Amino acid sequence: MQVERSWIVSIGVFLAVLLATVRGGGAHAQVVCPPNVSVEQKAAAPNEWSVDYSKTPAALSSATIFEGAPEEQASLKYDDERTTKNEIIQKWELPASDRGYWIVCGYTNTTAQLRRKLTNDIRACEVILEKGVTFGDGSAVVKRAECTSTAASHQAAH
Numbered sequence: 001m002q003v004e005r006s007w008i009v010s011i012g013v014f015l016a017v018l019l020a021t022v023r024g025g026g027a028h029a030q031v032v033c034p035p036n037v038s039v040e041q042k043a044a045a046p047n048e049w050s051v052d053y054s055k056t057p058a059a060l061s062s063a064t065i066f067e068g069a070p071e072e073q074a075s076l077k078y079d080d081e082r083t084t085k086n087e088i089i090q091k092w093e094l095p096a097s098d099r100g101y102w103i104v105c106g107y108t109n110t111t112a113q114l115r116r117k118l119t120n121d122i123r124a125c126e127v128i129l130e131k132g133v134t135f136g137d138g139s140a141v142v143k144r145a146e147c148t149s150t151a152a153s154h155q156a157a158h
Contacts, residue, residue, distance in 0.1 A: 063145035
């Protein structure tokens, strides 16, 4: 039952990301980090030990923007950060680049990450963190991480 539920949640997350990506009939590109990721782990216990797995979900805890492939390690610092009562909002402006841009979504309770090359029309990324809230491991609680095209950036500005 748990495996079935996990599979259904994974399909739901995939469909939500797919819909968010093509939302607006292709009028603009949008990439959103999935809020959770399903991870299967396998560990081998040494003598006299047994393995147990946490039931805590792998929730979005970071988003890193790279110019060029992530293995080149050219992560970018946000261009703007503002704080509201409950949120910290970080924004990146992405001018045209021959190397292209990537987003890497990190999750708590796992070393697994999701990574995706951004299309050439993506021009801005925004990450919204819950202010003053962290997971048990100290990582941030990310409410939303998304990158949008020029058209979407201009629509948001008006």
